[in-house]
Amino acid sequence: MMTITLIWGIVITVCCCLWIIFGIRRRKTGEPPLENGLIPYLGCALKFGANPLEFLRANQRKHGHVFTCKLMGKYVHFITNSLSYHKVLCHGKYFDWKKFHYTTSAKAFGHSSIDPNDGNTTENINDTFIKTLQGDALNCLSEAMMENLQLVLRPPNFPKSRSAAWVSEGMYAFCYRVMFEAGYLTLFGRDLTKTEAQRAQILNDLDNFKEFDRVFPALVAGFPIHVFKTAHQAREKLAEDLKHETLRTRDHVSELIRLRMFLNDTLTTFDDMEKAKTHLAVLWASQANTIPATFWSLFHMIRNPEAMKAASEEVNEALMNAGQTLSFEGNLISLNQTQLNDLPVLDSIIKEALRLSSASLNIRTAKKDFTLHLEDGSYNIRKDDIIALYPQLMHLDPEIYPDPLTFKYDRYLDANRKPKTTFYSNGVKLKYYYMPFGSGAMICPGRWFAVQEIKQFLILMLSYFELELVESHYKCPLLDQSRAGLGILPPLNDVQFKYKLKQLRRCA
Ligand code: HEM
Ligand SMILES: *[C@@H]1O[C@H](CO)[C@@H](O)[C@H](O)[C@H]1NC(C)=O
Ligand SMILES: *[C@@H]1O[C@H](CO)[C@@H](O)[C@H](O)[C@H]1NC(C)=O
Ligand SMILES: *[C@@H]1O[C@H](CO)[C@@H](O)[C@H](O)[C@H]1NC(C)=O
Ligand SMILES: *[C@@H]1O[C@H](CO)[C@@H](O)[C@H](O)[C@H]1NC(C)=O
Numbered sequence: 001m002m003t004i005t006l007i008w009g010i011v012i013t014v015c016c017c018l019w020i021i022f023g024i025r026r027r028k029t030g031e032p033p034l035e036n037g038l039i040p041y042l043g044c045a046l047k048f049g050a051n052p053l054e055f056l057r058a059n060q061r062k063h064g065h066v067f068t069c070k071l072m073g074k075y076v077h078f079i080t081n082s083l084s085y086h087k088v089l090c091h092g093k094y095f096d097w098k099k100f101h102y103t104t105s106a107k108a109f110g111h112s113s114i115d116p117n118d119g120n121t122t123e124n125i126n127d128t129f130i131k132t133l134q135g136d137a138l139n140c141l142s143e144a145m146m147e148n149l150q151l152v153l154r155p156p157n158f159p160k161s162r163s164a165a166w167v168s169e170g171m172y173a174f175c176y177r178v179m180f181e182a183g184y185l186t187l188f189g190r191d192l193t194k195t196e197a198q199r200a201q202i203l204n205d206l207d208n209f210k211e212f213d214r215v216f217p218a219l220v221a222g223f224p225i226h227v228f229k230t231a232h233q234a235r236e237k238l239a240e241d242l243k244h245e246t247l248r249t250r251d252h253v254s255e256l257i258r259l260r261m262f263l264n265d266t267l268t269t270f271d272d273m274e275k276a277k278t279h280l281a282v283l284w285a286s287q288a289n290t291i292p293a294t295f296w297s298l299f300h301m302i303r304n305p306e307a308m309k310a311a312s313e314e315v316n317e318a319l320m321n322a323g324q325t326l327s328f329e330g331n332l333i334s335l336n337q338t339q340l341n342d343l344p345v346l347d348s349i350i351k352e353a354l355r356l357s358s359a360s361l362n363i364r365t366a367k368k369d370f371t372l373h374l375e376d377g378s379y380n381i382r383k384d385d386i387i388a389l390y391p392q393l394m395h396l397d398p399e400i401y402p403d404p405l406t407f408k409y410d411r412y413l414d415a416n417r418k419p420k421t422t423f424y425s426n427g428v429k430l431k432y433y434y435m436p437f438g439s440g441a442m443i444c445p446g447r448w449f450a451v452q453e454i455k456q457f458l459i460l461m462l463s464y465f466e467l468e469l470v471e472s473h474y475k476c477p478l479l480d481q482s483r484a485g486l487g488i489l490p491p492l493n494d495v496q497f498k499y500k501l502k503q504l505r506r507c508a
Helices: 002-023 045-050 052-063 082-089 098-109 125-133 136-153 160-164 171-188 195-214 216-220 229-240 255-262 272-287 290-303 305-321 337-341 344-357 447-464
Strands: 066-071 074-079 167-170 358-360 362-366 370-374 377-381 386-389 465-469 486-488 496-501
Touching: 045 052, 045 066, 052 066, 074 082, 074 370, 082 370, 082 386, 098 216, 098 272, 098 362, 125 136, 125 255, 136 171, 136 255, 136 337, 136 447, 167 171, 171 195, 171 255, 171 272, 171 290, 171 447, 171 496, 195 216, 195 229, 195 272, 216 486, 229 272, 255 272, 272 290, 290 305, 290 344, 290 447, 290 465, 290 486, 305 344, 305 447, 337 447, 344 358, 344 447, 447 465
Parallel strands: 074 386
Antiparallel strands: 066 074, 167 496, 358 486, 362 386, 370 377, 465 496
């Protein structure tokens, strides 16, 4: 017994010594300052995970604008000066944008590699996304979303008695329900013969989505899904409902999903379930950020009387100019691209809400050793290292955004109430000042649609309902930092609000 303990003791000691001698990376000349952290493999991951913003600010004070941290076995170079962002993006040819995303997607959603280099697929998903989420395709998507939002918010059999009464609900729960259902219908189509059954299925999927999304940060961090039994089951059920045999029975399936369904040769070696899991990845990308973004936009708008007033006026005017009359039964509101794009107040409200709640980590991998030339110096980067931007540092920088923690609905409006695009740091005009959708080649392909659907939601809420917070002086809920790095952070706690259908003109 003693000898076994002794042997283990020696083995562990030797391993530790080996790790200290060979495992710890040493800074070479020309490289950024290096934080190895104290824990093998994890490095600084625990500190980073606990509060990324504070961790990065502390390192910025200690090392300056560029430094390297060991995180989960990887060496991550953080570039923290907003004035350097455009310089970083000039080095595109040295970056592998996809490697990290492909691996993460496969781990989180459980499909095999979608990297064409691995031989299982030939689809260029980047092209698919751009073709089906932007340009002409955006018209159809946007039209379908407007219709679906109204189906959800104001179903044809909406009880008339409810029109006179206030309904009270958690605002986050409300946004979750409405955006999830409308977004799901918009991407994956409607079952016109079984509306009620499909509704029940979507609400069931919503519960599973929440369950799965709860463990998403852990999956990205590298934990296997098997550790989380209920989340694993939830993921499988979600995928089950996205199989092609089900989707084939639907109407109005979006171009994005249709294209991927019927390009049989592109997903060659995948079975039905694996294909469904790639659709699940799209479902997640389309919902996980949009839902909290919708919440924050609605919350800040309702909470700020000036914002509410300016938004209502803008929406009323837009509807009038578009010849849209609100009616209780009868026609749905519909606005085309030009009309939706010409709403600077709503744009500013949404931007400001996203500025305050976004915490994304923009990541690219170095394809080879190279030198990164920035405004204030050059840095040697090794192959397979990661270059990261954390735009929250910029979004909350008082130099760029005075009083950065305060919601100012008109922050992105200029003196003529048109979109404001000039922001400065140290007197220098910034090329990048707003980055909730990422940057460079991996910028979110759904960003136009995302903003439009949030706008549509706000337009409909303002048009159909009277809105109030249950308590007039709600403190702003805190951000759920456990999801930092993934995008828009949800609120830590929900906020109760009341809504009541407006007394609308009835059609003759
Ligand atoms: C407010 C809402 C949204 C935010 C803040 C957001 C943000 C982001 C970010 C930060 C990325 C990663 C970019 C990078 O790695 O640099 C991303 C990727 C992506 N987003 Fe969005 N997104 C939103 C809504 C949407 C919507 C509505 C869709 C689609 C319908 C969508 C589709 C995608 C897809 C497909 C990717 C992956 C792109 C790729 O891997 O090539 N997003 N999004
Ligand atoms: C390709 O797909 C097959 C079958 O799904 C799987 O066994 C294999 O691991 C995949 N290859 C890669 C590189 O992911
Ligand atoms: C894809 O496969 C389905 C069923 O296997 C078939 O009905 C369809 O025609 C195929 N599409 C193409 C473009 O080959
Ligand atoms: C939207 O409608 C307006 C007014 O009918 C029209 O002037 C404009 O060209 C339309 N825009 C698009 C993109 O169809
Ligand atoms: C995706 O396509 C766009 C437009 O063609 C291009 O600018 C971008 O670099 C591509 N991204 C990747 C990761 O290939």
